[in-house]
Amino acid sequence: MVVVDARGSYCPGPLMEMIKTIKQVEVGETIEVLSSDESSAKDIPEWVKKAGHELVEVKKEDDYWRIVVKKLK
Amino acid sequence: MKSIVIVGGGVAGTITANYLAMRLKDEIRSGDVKVTLISDREKQLYEPGLLYLIFNRFEEEDILRDVKYLLDPQVELKIVRATRIDAESSKIDLEDGSKVEYDYLVIATGSRVVPEDVPGLVESGHWFYNLEGARRLREGLAKFRKGKILVSVMGIPHKCPVAPIEVTFLLHDFYKIHGVRKNVEILYTYPINKVFTMNNVSELVEEMFRERNIGYKTFFNPLEVDAERRVVVTLEGEEEPFDLLIAIPPHKGSQVIIDSGLGDRDGWVPTDRYTLKAEGYDNIYVVGDATNLPVSKAGSVAHFEAEVVAENIAAEVKGLPPTARYFGKAMCFIETGFDQATYIWFDYETPPKPVKPNKFIHWMKIAYNRMYWLTARGIL
Ligand SMILES: Cc1cc2nc3c(=O)[nH]c(=O)nc-3n(C[C@H](O)[C@H](O)[C@H](O)COP(=O)(O)OP(=O)(O)OC[C@H]3O[C@@H](n4cnc5c(N)ncnc54)[C@H](O)[C@@H]3O)c2cc1C
Numbered sequence: 001m002v003v004v005d006a007r008g009s010y011c012p013g014p015l016m017e018m019i020k021t022i023k024q025v026e027v028g029e030t031i032e033v034l035s036s037d038e039s040s041a042k043d044i045p046e047w048v049k050k051a052g053h054e055l056v057e058v059k060k061e062d063d064y065w066r067i068v069v070k071k072l073k
Numbered sequence: 074m075k076s077i078v079i080v081g082g083g084v085a086g087t088i089t090a091n092y093l094a095m096r097l098k099d100e101i102r103s104g105d106v107k108v109t110l111i112s113d114r115e116k117q118l119y120e121p122g123l124l125y126l127i128f129n130r131f132e133e134e135d136i137l138r139d140v141k142y143l144l145d146p147q148v149e150l151k152i153v154r155a156t157r158i159d160a161e162s163s164k165i166d167l168e169d170g171s172k173v174e175y176d177y178l179v180i181a182t183g184s185r186v187v188p189e190d191v192p193g194l195v196e197s198g199h200w201f202y203n204l205e206g207a208r209r210l211r212e213g214l215a216k217f218r219k220g221k222i223l224v225s226v227m228g229i230p231h232k233c234p235v236a237p238i239e240v241t242f243l244l245h246d247f248y249k250i251h252g253v254r255k256n257v258e259i260l261y262t263y264p265i266n267k268v269f270t271m272n273n274v275s276e277l278v279e280e281m282f283r284e285r286n287i288g289y290k291t292f293f294n295p296l297e298v299d300a301e302r303r304v305v306v307t308l309e310g311e312e313e314p315f316d317l318l319i320a321i322p323p324h325k326g327s328q329v330i331i332d333s334g335l336g337d338r339d340g341w342v343p344t345d346r347y348t349l350k351a352e353g354y355d356n357i358y359v360v361g362d363a364t365n366l367p368v369s370k371a372g373s374v375a376h377f378e379a380e381v382v383a384e385n386i387a388a389e390v391k392g393l394p395p396t397a398r399y400f401g402k403a404m405c406f407i408e409t410g411f412d413q414a415t416y417i418w419f420d421y422e423t424p425p426k427p428v429k430p431n432k433f434i435h436w437m438k439i440a441y442n443r444m445y446w447l448t449a450r451g452i453l
Contacts, residue, residue: 009367010367011265011270012229012264012265012270013367015265016228016229016230016264016265019264019294019308020338022308023296023308043265043266046266046292047265047266047292050292050309051292051308051309051310052309052310073310
């Protein structure tokens with residue numbers, strides 16, 4: 001699992017960091033994005049759906065969100 | 074003697090140097106302080122002028138000035154590339170083999186476009202984010218009469234977040250004036266789910282795009298350009314054909330930041346958002362495009378940050394408390410055509426509220442394009 005810790009970064013930082021990472025990893029790999037920006041919890045799943053990857057989990061931790069994505073293609 | 078070294082002779086570097094020279098003029102005269110600026114180019118480029126150069130409304134001589142003439146004569150200028158910054162021993166290696174030592178360092182090395190990071194882009198695309206690209210696009214636009222223009226933002230962050238929107242509006246007006254707008258299709262694409270990062274700007278722009286029959290696509294992240302078939306292939310699995318591609322290529326920080334291990338993956342220097350100190354270093358400040366801050370990579374930001382950095386370094390040198398703080402202040406004009414513009418002001422906590430585009434703001438921007446050289450000199 002690749003972790004993208006984008007806490008402290010604001011829209012569109014976490015989404016763009018995730019997009020850069022997904023370009024680099026192998027198909028089948030999972031990426032965990034940590035974001036303190038609330039809009040990531042909506043924007044990232046929306047992008048994942050459009051781009052045809054799998055949204056494994058969206059979870060609110062204390063003061064950040066954990067979004068797990070699996071690269072499908 | 075205290076040595077203050079600034080690396081980079083763009084907007085951020087020259088303004089910081091000139092403010093320091095003003096605040097520390099007595100200390101420089103008495104030989105207690107020395108301010109040195111290291112620039113790898115003799116001339117500074119006023120980048121916002123590139124937007125007009127591609128439509129042949131500005132010439133190169135309007136947007137280039139010798140750094141030497143922009144700087145206060147009390148600042149020592151070295152025209153040479155810095156090849157490595159050794160932050161542990163406070164030394165900088167220069168390309169000519171010499172070294173400079175500093176007590177305070179200001180990193181103002183800016184950002185650059187890396188079109189080579191998108192396969193096929195260099196062979197088949199255009200851009201206007203540097204002088205070479207803008208010259209080539211000026212020819213391309215003058216010849217273009219019919220077909221589809223794709224304006225595609227290929228990465229965030231990039232310099233001047235609003236310039237891709239401005240160029241799109243200007244293309245509309247340009248081909249209207251030439252009487253061929255009906256033969257030219259214009260499509261704008263952006264990586265996230267709206268046409269701009271900020272909501273109320275997006276809403277205004279989307280509405281204005283629709284009024285002008287300018288198409289737009291969002292969640293559009295180019296992977297490569299197929300030069301033969303003339304299509305942009307995206308990460309989302311789409312293919313978008315074009316006749317003329319105007320890309321906003323991905324950006325990176327300066328090579329020296331990457332080579333010195335001072336940057337993140339893309340070469341941006343991790344920076345404290347209020348003090349503008351490089352994280353982990355008490356005597357290194359970062360100004361302008363070189364930071365990793367979630368603020369626009371804009372000349373106005375560089376200007377407002379330079380004020381804070383110069384004030385704090387001058388205070389430290391004089392033994393005063395360095396209490397100036399940057400609060401994310403930014404200002405951008407947005408040209409919405411050849412005769413109207415709007416503008417936005419914002420900071421870390423205040424979102425922008427664009428006003429209705431009008432002629433007055435457009436003329437303010439046109440006037441500022443000429444006045445900018447006073448800003449670089451630290452006067453305006
Ligand atoms: C088309 C376009 C339109 C724009 N419009 C606007 C606008 O309307 N309003 C606005 O506010 N901003 C605008 N901008 C953005 C603005 O130009 C930049 O944000 C600004 O130039 C940043 O200044 P800087 O000094 O941080 O970096 P830069 O201008 O990139 O300067 C950095 C300097 O450091 C030098 N350097 C780098 N590495 C080294 C090294 N190792 N050794 C020595 N020197 C080095 C570089 O050569 C360069 O001269 C626009 C930009 C573009 C491209």
